[in-house]
Amino acid sequence: MNYFFLASVEIALLGLLSGIAGTLIVLRRRSFFAVALSHATFPGGVVFAVLGYNLLLGQALFAVLLVLVMTALSRVPGQGRQVASGVVLALGFALGTLLTSINPGLGVPVEALLVGSPLSVRTSDIVVTAAVLTASLLLALGFGRRMLFHTFDPVGFAAAGFSAWPVELAATGVIAAAVVVAMPAVGAILGVAILIAPAAAARLLAPRIEWIPPLAAVLGVASGLAGLWASRQFDLAAGGAIGLATTLVFMAALLWRRVARIPAKEVLAHGRTQTKHLAARGGSRETG
């Protein structure tokens, strides 16, 4: 199969994934968590590359470890909500740097790990991305309503007799899995761009909250493919071109919102007051 075709399929799948994982990141305010996780899985990839195994597997295993560390650290009293993510980010990146500095001759593709190389995507990467997409789609169809309820009104959610941890676990799982599968194509630093930016743009444009996931998916696929095309046309680093394309889409959405003056509809406004209310109460469920 043509490698450009493979890259396009992978980027399109990631764009679709933005509809679910990106929406979760944006609405649940887990951006720093996602960014920290994506940067910090870099040493996992280095270790597995040095040992000669699959990068994706190494990054996935390391991501699980990091999520556990972040969850444990976020329970330590007396510190800010973002500290756990910051520490894990520093740890992961320094560990990766240390490992690459010790093994200079082993041909670890540092730049590919960091800024991605869509054109070296393999069929196995696509299969894994498709599997993550299918699993999160099923999860969203089955429990989407419940997850939304918990996102906007955790107190009401608990009062209604639901327990919060399955929702937390599912949301964190979807976000972490999406971050990991985005990495081979778009890199450890820019992987979150294709997940977050389309969903953030969709949040600005969507008239109702149900519209955010499909809109994010459409914007994600369109901007991802546009970035990939631009990288081939103008000979740019593909990860960077895709990151830039998704950012431009977000900026266009921001501008459109300014010009068209879309009034914040009931649902979104309600969500916003709820999150503010939460923030005022300390927002203890936030880890990043």
Place this chain on the structure above:
Amino acid sequence: MDLGLLEALQLPFMARALATLAVLSVAAGIVGLGISFREMEFVSDGMVHAVFPGLVVGAALGGTAGLLPGAVVAALAAAVLFTLLDRRGGAGSDAAIAVGLTGLFSLGVVLVSKQRGYVAQLQDLLFGHLLTVTEAQLWQIIVVAILAVIVMLLTGRAQLFRAFDPEGFRAAGFSVLRTDLALSAATAMLVVAGVQALGVLMVVAMLTVPMAVARLLTRRLAWLVPVAIAVPLLCGVLGLWWSFVWSVEHDLAVSPGALVVLLLVAAYLLAVVLRVVLRRRGSAVPA
């Protein structure tokens, strides 16, 4: 070759590396107070990424001498951008910072990929070069760090007031925006000071981890800054020393910057354990 700690640190390149780390520790301890109290860890991570395109453009225009001006311009622009994004609050601001961060970094990657042999340059910018800091660069770092500290000292009281009582601060007639911009500018200066030595992504450790350690170890406001300065200083000396010893005795080219950051993280984990143990004991006594 068998050198003691003091002899090793007297080697010119080691002395410059140590001086760099000392300057960064002092500045980071002071500016870190503002970052920690205002929960600006994510914003400072954003600034760290945003400096990258500035470095690329600076290097393209003026070589090594262009790095600092490029970084300063980019960092100050990013400081304004992220302050404005952070002010909006709510679910949108968090994602907007993430988009700004990845967008600016993408810009840097795209710009650097248009140049010849970009992989080596990219690695240098991402990982820094603590041991090859030149005399001129050291002076630049000192000047920029002093600027950051001056901004914090001039606005220190306002920063504390604003962090602990934003409503009262506004009611007393102070400008929240001006205070926030001052803090962001100080953070941006610190990022610029650290970025050439530690690299784009490890500076964030200097900005956030020392104060996190200090806040775990002490609850007294007056002790926070001294602890936050002492911890990275100690980690800096140890990290430099160990990377030197390993490279001399075991022929391992360990990145000293990475080692310093790892020691900082280790100090943080130690502080977490201490804190948890002390809390257990403290709560066990009255019961």
